[in-house]
Amino acid sequence: DQERMIKVVAAAVNKEVSVRVAANAFGVEKSSVHRHVKKHIPMNAKPGPDPVLTEGEAQGIIDDVKARTKRGQCFTSVELGKFVR
Numbered sequence: 606d607q608e609r610m611i612k613v614v615a616a617a618v619n620k621e622v623s624v625r626v627a628a629n630a631f632g633v634e635k636s637s638v639h640r641h642v643k644k645h646i647p648m649n650a651k652p653g654p655d656p657v658l659t660e661g662e663a664q665g666i667i668d669d670v671k672a673r674t675k676r677g678q679c680f681t682s683v684e685l686g687k688f689v690r
Contacts, residue, residue, distance in 0.1 A: 607649075609633065614641045658689070 613631045617624045617638055624642055628635040640646045658666070666688065673679060680688065 610637070612643065613638050617642045 609631050610633060613627045613633050616622050616627045616630075621627075624629070624638050625635050627633075628638045628671075631659075669688070670680065
């Protein structure tokens with residue numbers, strides 16, 4: 606959970622305890638704590654690969670789909686695939 610990870614990282618960053626001790630105390634993987642402490646990943650990072658589309662690109666697609674829907678049109682899967690490329 607996000608709050609627990611924030612507490613673990615804060616304890617390690619503030620040198621209250623080592624990364625290993627903080628991870629064990631809160632039941633979190635040491636490698637995860639280390640990546641957050643060293644700022645390799647932001648605290649609000651989600652697990653998994655990075656999104657394929659930026660937020661702006663995704664919003665553009667959403668806007669176009671909504672506009673076509675208002676006109677009673679839709680995208681075929683082929684059209685949408687070309688649109689996303």
